[in-house]
Amino acid sequence: MHRLLQLTLDFFDSTPSAPAPATGPRERPGRQPRPKAAPPVSTSVDTAERLDTVLAPASFRHPRANREAVLGDAVVAYEFRRGRHRNIGFMVGPEGLTVSAPKWVPLYEVDAALQDKSGWITRKLGDAHERHQRAESARIDWRDGAMFPFLGEQVIVVLDPRHAFDEIGAVLNTEGDALPGVPRHTLHVGLPQNAQAEQVRDAVQAWLMRQAKRLFAERLDHFAPQLGVKWRKLVLSNAGTRWGTAHSDGLIRLNWRLIHFRLPVIDYVVAHELSHLRVMDHSPRFWDTVSTVVPEYAQLRRQLKDEALAPW
Numbered sequence: 001m002h003r004l005l006q007l008t009l010d011f012f013d014s015t016p017s018a019p020a021p022a023t024g025p026r027e028r029p030g031r032q033p034r035p036k037a038a039p040p041v042s043t044s045v046d047t048a049e050r051l052d053t054v055l056a057p058a059s060f061r062h063p064r065a066n067r068e069a070v071l072g073d074a075v076v077a078y079e080f081r082r083g084r085h086r087n088i089g090f091m092v093g094p095e096g097l098t099v100s101a102p103k104w105v106p107l108y109e110v111d112a113a114l115q116d117k118s119g120w121i122t123r124k125l126g127d128a129h130e131r132h133q134r135a136e137s138a139r140i141d142w143r144d145g146a147m148f149p150f151l152g153e154q155v156i157v158v159l160d161p162r163h164a165f166d167e168i169g170a171v172l173n174t175e176g177d178a179l180p181g182v183p184r185h186t187l188h189v190g191l192p193q194n195a196q197a198e199q200v201r202d203a204v205q206a207w208l209m210r211q212a213k214r215l216f217a218e219r220l221d222h223f224a225p226q227l228g229v230k231w232r233k234l235v236l237s238n239a240g241t242r243w244g245t246a247h248s249d250g251l252i253r254l255n256w257r258l259i260h261f262r263l264p265v266i267d268y269v270v271a272h273e274l275s276h277l278r279v280m281d282h283s284p285r286f287w288d289t290v291s292t293v294v295p296e297y298a299q300l301r302r303q304l305k306d307e308a309l310a311p312w
Contacts, residue, residue: 057075058075059073059074059076060076060078060097060125061076061096062077062078062079062098063096064079064095065077065079066080067080067099069111069115072118072122074122074125076096076121078096078097078098079095080099080100080101080110081099081100082102083100083101083102083103084102085101087102088100088101088102088110090114090117090120090121092121092124094240096128097125131306140201140312141197142157142197142200143157143159143197145158146200148208149260149261150172150185150187150259151259151260151261151263151266152260152262152263153185154185155185155187156186157187157189157204158188159189159191159192160188160190161190161193169190169203169210170188170189170203171187172185172186172187173185173186173187189204190203201312205312209236209259212236212254213234213236213256216236216258216266219267219270220234220270220274223267223270226292226293227274227277227278227289227292227293229274230250231250231251231252231277232250232251233250233252234252235251235253235254236254236256237253237254237255238255238256243269244258245273246276246280248277248280252274253273254269257309261304261307264294264296264300265300265303265304268297268300268301268304269304271297272297275289
C-alpha cells in the first residue's frame with residue numbers, strides 16, 4: 001500500500017526534482033543489489049485536490065503553501081522558497097511553516113531534512129496553532145462594555161456621547177471601585193451608543209497609541225543612560241511578528257501593541273532594543289548587556305511569547 005501511495009504521489013507531483021542517477025554496471029553474480037530507501041512522502045500543493053482521495057486534509061496549511069509533506073501523523077502544507085541560502089532553513093510563524101533552500105539542493109534532500117526535523121516542526125506548529133486559538137477566543141467585540149488590556153489590566157469601554165473629548169479622544173478613569181475579578185478601569189470614549197464597531201475600535205486604538213508613544217519615550221530615556229547609549233527617534237510600528245527593531249543610527253521602532261503588557265515586559269523590550277545600539281547581534285555579550293538593566297529578562301521574554309493578544 002505504501003508503494004502504491006508513493007507511486008500515486010510521484011505521478012501527481014509537478015515540482016521538478018533531481019535527475020535520477022545513471023544506471024551503473026551490472027552487479028557481479030551472487031551479489032544482491034542494495035535496496036534503496038523510499039523517499040519521504042512530499043507533494044506539490046497544486047495537486048492537493050486530486051490527492052484528497054489518498055491523503056488526509058492538511059493538519060497545518062500555510063496560506064501560500066506550494067508543497068506538502070507527511071510529518072509523523074500530520075500532513076503539513078508549507079511555503080517552499082528557493083534563494084541564495086547556504087543551508088536548508090525552517091521557520092514556523094503565525095501563518096505556518098516556511099522552508100527555504102539553496103537553488104542547487106535537490107528536492108529529495110529537502111524532504112529528508114523535513115523528516116529529520118519533523119518532531120520540532122510539528123511541535124512548533126502545534127504551539128502556534130494553540131496561540132492562534134487563544135487569540136481568536138479573546139477577540140474583542142467593539143461596543144459599549146467591551147474590554148481590552150492596558151498595561152496588564154483589563155479596561156472597560158464606556159461610550160459617553162455627552163463629551164466629545166476633542167483634543168484627546170478619550171479619558172481613562174482609574175478611580176472606580178469594582179468587585180473582585182471585575183475591571184476597575186474605564187475608558188470613556190466620546191461616541192454615541194449606536195457607534196459602529198470600527199469607530200469604537202479606531203477610537204480606542206488611537207488612544208492606546210498615544211499612551212504608547214508617551215510611555216515608550218519615557219522608558220527609553222530611563223534605560224539609555226544606564227546602557228551608555230543614545231536613541232535618536234522613536235517610531236511606532238504595527239508589525240505582525242516583531243516587537244521592536246533598532247538601527248545603528250539610533251532609530252528605535254516599537255510595536256504599539258506592547259502597551260497591552262505589564263510595564264516589566266515593556267521594559268524588557270525597550271532594554272532589548274537599546275542594547276542593540278551596543279551589540280548588534282544576539283551573542284552572549286548582547287544578553288549580558290540586557291541583563292545589566294533587566295536581570296529577569298528570560299522570564300519576561302517567555303511571557304511575551306506565551307501571552308496571546310486578541311487580534312485587531
